[in-house]
Amino acid sequence: MKLLMVENILSEGIPEKVQKKYGLTNGEMMVLGMMDPTPTKKLLEWITKHYVEDMRNTNGYPSAGEAEKQAFTSGFHAKHQPVIESWFENIEKKKDNPDFIKDLVELLGNPNHPIAKSPADINVYDGLYVLRRITEFAEAFMSKSDIKKQSIKKKIGNYLIVVPKSEGASCYYGAGTRWCTAAKNANYFDRYAKDAIIFYVINLGKEEGEPLQKVAVLKYFNPKDEHDINVGDYTLWNVADKQLKGLDPEDIFPKDVVKWMEEYYNKSIDSPQPLSVKAKTKAIMESLHTMDGMYLTSTLGPGWRFDSSDYEMDGTVSFAKEVPPEGWYIVYATPYYDGRNIVPVELQGPEGDVLANTSFALTPVTNKHENVGPTLAADYMKNMKSIIKDFIEEFDIHDHTWLKVNADREFCSDCGESRALGVTPYPDSDNVQGTMTRRDYLQLPDEYLFDIGIEQLGLTADQLRAKPDKRGRVDLIMWAQEHGNKEEEQEIEGLENAKQRLSKSEQITDLEFSNTDKGEKFLKIHYKEKGPGGGPEFVSVKYNTPEELQTIYKSLDLLNI
Numbered sequence: 159m160k161l162l163m164v165e166n167i168l169s170e171g172i173p174e175k176v177q178k179k180y181g182l183t184n185g186e187m188m189v190l191g192m193m194d195p196t197p198t199k200k201l202l203e204w205i206t207k208h209y210v211e212d213m214r215n216t217n218g219y220p221s222a223g224e225a226e227k228q229a230f231t232s233g234f235h236a237k238h239q240p241v242i243e244s245w246f247e248n249i250e251k252k253k254d255n256p257d258f259i260k261d262l263v264e265l266l267g268n269p270n271h272p273i274a275k276s277p278a279d280i281n282v283y284d285g286l287y288v289l290r291r292i293t294e295f296a297e298a299f300m301s302k303s304d305i306k307k308q309s310i311k312k313k314i315g316n317y318l319i320v321v322p323k324s325e326g327a328s329c330y331y332g333a334g335t336r337w338c339t340a341a342k343n344a345n346y347f348d349r350y351a352k353d354a355i356i357f358y359v360i361n362l363g364k365e366e367g368e369p370l371q372k373v374a375v376l377k378y379f380n381p382k383d384e385h386d387i388n389v390g391d392y393t394l395w396n397v398a399d400k401q402l403k404g405l406d407p408e409d410i411f412p413k414d415v416v417k418w419m420e421e422y423y424n425k426s427i428d429s430p431q432p433l434s435v436k437a438k439t440k441a442i443m444e445s446l447h448t449m450d451g452m453y454l455t456s457t458l459g460p461g462w463r464f465d466s467s468d469y470e471m472d473g474t475v476s477f478a479k480e481v482p483p484e485g486w487y488i489v490y491a492t493p494y495y496d497g498r499n500i501v502p503v504e505l506q507g508p509e510g511d512v513l514a515n516t517s518f519a520l521t522p523v524t525n526k527h528e529n530v531g532p533t534l535a536a537d538y539m540k541n542m543k544s545i546i547k548d549f550i551e552e553f554d555i556h557d558h559t560w561l562k563v564n565a566d567r568e569f570c571s572d573c574g575e576s577r578a579l580g581v582t583p584y585p586d587s588d589n590v591q592g593t594m595t596r597r598d599y600l601q602l603p604d605e606y607l608f609d610i611g612i613e614q615l616g617l618t619a620d621q622l623r624a625k626p627d628k629r630g631r632v633d634l635i636m637w638a639q640e641h642g643n644k645e646e647e648q649e650i651e652g653l654e655n656a657k658q659r660l661s662k663s664e665q666i667t668d669l670e671f672s673n674t675d676k677g678e679k680f681l682k683i684h685y686k687e688k689g690p691g692g693g694p695e696f697v698s699v700k701y702n703t704p705e706e707l708q709t710i711y712k713s714l715d716l717l718n719i
């Protein structure tokens with residue numbers, strides 16, 4: 159407990175220190191932070207150092223635009239995050255295994271190599287390339303007990319029959335022989351295993367090295383015409399890898415041993431075999447391509463679209479939705495990406511930044527399955543819909559419902575985002591600047607009508623409540639607005655509003671003359687709001703005559719601009 163607290167205290171401020179040291183933006187720091195799977199962020203400085211060396215200091219980055227820079231950072235994340243995660247997971251599990259360290263020393267060629275001495279310290283790795291190599295090695299490493307598990311064994315009398323299920327197990331049990339299925343280099347295990355069941359029959363009563371101490375027995379379930387081998391035929395090989403031509407298993411093994419192998423063979427060819435990742439990838443992609451361009455409106459909402467058309471070109475399969483005015487949300491999810499037996503999923507936000515990562519495994523399928531592609535594709539879609547639904551909820555991804563609430567602002571009732579209105583509407587909204595109309599009021603929820611009626615138009619709650627329905631309340635509000643605003647009507651439209659707005663401006667940045675669709679003239683005044691975070695805003699004022707324009711200039715103090 160105490161240790162844990164010390165660790166927590168130490169970890170406080172690591173991101174800040176690293177950010178300062180390397181001069182990174184908050185956006186970069188967030189992405190790099192997500193690449194470090196440790197709770198104390200102890201890998202962050204190393205990751206950042208190599209990010210700067212491999213990315214920020216490389217050709218192209220310094221001169222790139224903002225969006226392109228973000229894409230660089232996202233790309234760095236996408237490429238290296240899985241490696242770092244796998245490195246951490248594998249090294250933590252294997253760093254204390256003497257067999258692993260022994261193999262690692264052999265790989266590095268030096269027992270005093272810093273990585274051999276402290277493989278779990280990321281600082282001894284020279285760079286991302288080295289980290290990737292050691293990670294691949296650690297992923298492939300299996301302990302002896304793991305290897306032994308990858309085989310079926312049966313002892314009958316003096317004989318041990320082994321059916322190796324992997325190259326590793328084949329090498330382990332074939333040790334001391336010259337079988338190519340057991341050789342460390344140029345291993346042919348996979349090549350034979352796809353056509354035959356491989357048995358190693360070990361005579362425990364014989365000395366190691368005697369020609370028949372170990373015999374490799376292959377029984378074929380696929381024909382090999384070029385060698386004149388039919389389905390069900392046996393071939394036998396002694397320790398020296400000499401084929402025992404003309405001999406059958408019955409000639410050299412006891413009956414029980416042969417019977418066991420016969421039964422095992424019959425059982426195996428009937429039982430389903432799991433499909434390879436390659437076969438599964440081919441099958442699922444064929445099915446997904448038939449759904450290309452499909453909209454998922456009823457399950458995920460309007461705008462969500464599936465796209466696998468770029469798969470052959472850049473290996474991406476994605477779901478996407480545009481949310482104006484922010485931009486595109488894209489969920490990348492390529493089945494069996496990089497030959498791995500999972501679907502990695504990444505949510506990218508409108509800024510090109512990675513918002514979330516996850517992954518899932520597709521349902522296992524075997525060679526006995528019919529409709530492998532459609533089965534996998536249906537499972538993929540089911541999983542993806544559920545994951546994207548979670549993303550939508552977590553990141554509040556929605557089309558804004560723009561409601562006009564006064565003469566010059568609209569806001570989204572779902573998230574509270576608001577923006578200034580102009581005399582022409584935004585692409586994703588119908589609202590324009592100008593006095594609230596009956597239609598504007600009718601689209602507002604009832605409680606808003608109460609707020610506006612009471613706070614802006616001087617009505618009472620009782621007056622509003624006395625109306626039988628919403629329509630009645632809108633009629634009342636329209637009446638109050640017309641009678642309460644009579645004086646304003648005679649003024650130039652929008653002038654009072656502009657005066658009020660510009661009193662909060664720090665600086666007027668631009669004046670723009672324009673016409674509405676109906677041909678009415680207006681002056682659009684661009685300005686910067688006061689205070690920190692005061693962004694660019696604008697307000698428009700309609701006019702009919704040059705005299706009116708003069709009045710606008712004078713009353714808004716624009717003559718010196």
Ligand SMILES: [Zn+2]
Pocket residue numbers: 556557558559570571572573574575
């Ligand atoms: Zn919204």
